Amino acid sequence: MVGPKNLDSASSPSAFYGAEVRRLREEKGLSQSALGELVFCSGGYIGQIEVAVRKPQADLSERLDKALDTGGHFARLYPMVARTRHAAYFARVAELEAQAVTISQYAPTLVPGLLQTADYARAVIRASDPFFSSGEVDDKVAARLGRVRVVDDPAAPLLWVILHEAAIRMPVGSGPVMAEQLRHLLSLSETGKLLLQVLPFSVGAHSMVEGSVILMTFAEAPPVAYIEGLHSGQLLDDPILVGRCQRAYDVARAVALSPAASLALIESAAEEYAHE
Secondary structure (H helix, E strand, O other): OOOOOOOOOOOOHHHHHHHHHHHHHHHOOOOHHHHHHHHOOOHHHHHHHHOOOOOOOHHHHHHHHHHHOOOOHHHHHHHHHHOOOOOOOOHHHHHHHOOOOEEEEEEOOOOOHHHOOHHHHHHHHHHHOOOOOHHHHHHHHHHHHHHHHHHHOOOOOEEEEEEEHHHHHOOOOOHHHHHHHHHHHHHHHHOOOEEEEEEOHHHOOOOOOOOEEEEEEOOOOOOEEEEEEOOEEEEEOOHHHHHHHHHHHHHHHHHOOOHHHHHHHHHHHHHHHHOO
16 A cells, blocks of 8 residues: 655645645544545555545545545645646656656657757647647747756656667757757766667667657556557556566667667767757
């Protein structure tokens, strides 16, 4: 069963919601399992809500209000928890990134959002839908850069990223934009927060060929995997499926270039873009 961890209740609406569930549950003298029985869910799910690993639903908020006699407290909090600047299918992933102990990601065509510069992010977002207004692009860039703060946090998760060589060779924006982006990756690698590998074209077909994946581990909750497609994504917490994703990632990591060789390739590409 998941227990509370050292989570700042002001870090997000979900964290505050979870802290309130814990506070009011303990005031009633209820265990996580006992409260779960009252609101028709597992004690483990209650625990995951308390540490902001899982997000509550509207109907559960109403049942919590009834079980804990809050006068509608959680129903009022729920809209803040549900509101997000990210796409609906990705919102939960963005929250989990800030709580993870480790994040492992395979990126087949683009530099991952957590590692993007502002100009690179703008070029990606603009290319994804040319009908976005300037204001919409600005909002999406701001949301993406908000995720980047996870990397800058002193308690940031350890990052292990495998980039396919296509993400380095495919120009996004101008040559200077690409040069800045690749140099940003080199700079992050020097901080000790990011371990970066490149999967070269020469590998051919490989274990991750079907798409991108993010794997996250937590201090007091089970690992999850996130698989993303075109305007859609799926967050997986089934241990068997997460294990299969981890195994595929491990195989890709084994055939990728070493970190040193990867950084040399990225540095070379950055120089090429800088002189375009």
